[in-house]
Amino acid sequence: MMQHQDMMSLNIHNMTNGSESTNCSRDNVLKTVVFPVLYSILFILGVFLNTAAAWIFLKIPSTTHFVLYLKNVVVADLLMTFTFIFKAMADSNAALVLLRVFVCRVSSVLFYLSMYISILFFGLISIDRCRKTLWPFVRSTPAGLARRKVLSAFIWAVLLSLSLPNIILTSRRPASPDFKCSDLKSKRGLQWHEAVNHVCQIIFWANLATVVVCYSLISRELYTSYSRTRASSSTGSVQPKKRKVKVNIFLVMGVFFVCFVPFHFARVPYTMSQTRSNFNCRLKLFLFQLKESTLWICSLNAILDPLIYFFLCRSFRKSLCRTFCLNTGLYQPNLNTASTDNR
Ligand SMILES: Nc1ncnc2c1ncn2[C@@H]1O[C@H](COP(=O)(O)OP(=O)(O)O)[C@@H](O)[C@H]1O
Numbered sequence: 001m002m003q004h005q006d007m008m009s010l011n012i013h014n015m016t017n018g019s020e021s022t023n024c025s026r027d028n029v030l031k032t033v034v035f036p037v038l039y040s041i042l043f044i045l046g047v048f049l050n051t052a053a054a055w056i057f058l059k060i061p062s063t064t065h066f067v068l069y070l071k072n073v074v075v076a077d078l079l080m081t082f083t084f085i086f087k088a089m090a091d092s093n094a095a096l097v098l099l100r101v102f103v104c105r106v107s108s109v110l111f112y113l114s115m116y117i118s119i120l121f122f123g124l125i126s127i128d129r130c131r132k133t134l135w136p137f138v139r140s141t142p143a144g145l146a147r148r149k150v151l152s153a154f155i156w157a158v159l160l161s162l163s164l165p166n167i168i169l170t171s172r173r174p175a176s177p178d179f180k181c182s183d184l185k186s187k188r189g190l191q192w193h194e195a196v197n198h199v200c201q202i203i204f205w206a207n208l209a210t211v212v213v214c215y216s217l218i219s220r221e222l223y224t225s226y227s228r229t230r231a232s233s234s235t236g237s238v239q240p241k242k243r244k245v246k247v248n249i250f251l252v253m254g255v256f257f258v259c260f261v262p263f264h265f266a267r268v269p270y271t272m273s274q275t276r277s278n279f280n281c282r283l284k285l286f287l288f289q290l291k292e293s294t295l296w297i298c299s300l301n302a303i304l305d306p307l308i309y310f311f312l313c314r315s316f317r318k319s320l321c322r323t324f325c326l327n328t329g330l331y332q333p334n335l336n337t338a339s340t341d342n343r
Pocket residue numbers: 103104105108109112113162163166167170180181182193196197200274
């Protein structure tokens with residue numbers, strides 16, 4: 001009788017553990033099929049759009065702060081795009097353990113690095129757009145440009161030094177085939193991972209505040225000048241162009257909100273679930289899936305940024321048309337431009 005009861009409880013224990021580990025496994029269709037397909041699509045689009053953008057930017061001299069910042073964003077986007085294919089392969093069922101370790105150690109870290117570089121440059125771009133709207137006659141000087149180049153190098157250096165320990169301290173060997181990135185980290189590695197995520201949250205929310213303040217000032221200025229123009233102009237011929245400028249200029253804010261806000265809400269509880277033990281496995285899985293879904297939305301940034309270059313950067317659009325339209329005979333030197341990067 002006793003033996004029978006022991007057998008029963010052992011079976012129940014096994015069944016419970018078994019079903020729990022099956023239900024909580026990350027390897028479901030979302031991770032192994034849906035996201036790899038979505039990242040592969042982003043990879044193909046991203047390689048095409050960003051190499052074209054980089055090629056065009058190579059022909060444009062960095063004579064304004066805006067062009068300089070956009071060049072930094074292109075480099076970050078290219079870097080991010082190349083991480084997509086590793087993520088797609090690692091998440092699919094066919095991935096080798098070595099590849100998954102590489103993604104945890106190197107490729108994901110580079111992904112986050114490029115994301116926060118983009119976020120910081122988005123903040124700087126907003127300040128620059130604001131400066132240009134409020135003081136349209138202030139031009140970039142060579143000394144100002146040199147300072148912005150030093151600032152750009154400083155941003156890359158700081159974020160690289162924040163990210164590097166995430167590579168170095170992800171040094172453990174995987175104990176089982178279904179390991180997580182956090183399983184590869186030493187205790188110090190986990191602490192650094194958590195600290196970096198806090199710093200990155202501050203970077204994000206500070207830049208979001210900058211973007212919101214700058215675009216509020218831009219809206220106010222555009223509204224005032226639009227009202228002034230409407231009152232003084234009897235013909236109204238400039239109005240459609242002004243409206244176009246307004247829509248274009250808000251692209252930066254739109255892309256920032258759509259791409260980055262959802263992830264930063266999801267990231268806080270997910271990081272806690274990685275570093276603390278008081279989360280049950282179902283909640284952990286839910287937070288992981290939420291983080292993965294919002295991370296994919298962040299990745300969209302790499303293919304939405306070329307829209308910003310096209311609609312907001314006149315020298316980019318001119319160079320693009322010179323390159324592509326010349327061959328097809330479509331290039332007109334006086335191309336209609338409503339962009340704002342000419343200072
Ligand atoms: N903001 C960040 N900056 C740099 N590296 C990061 C950042 N967030 C996470 N990482 C690193 O990227 C890798 C993957 O992290 P994460 O996405 O949290 O793990 P998982 O893929 O298991 O969900 C880890 O090595 C982690 O330390």
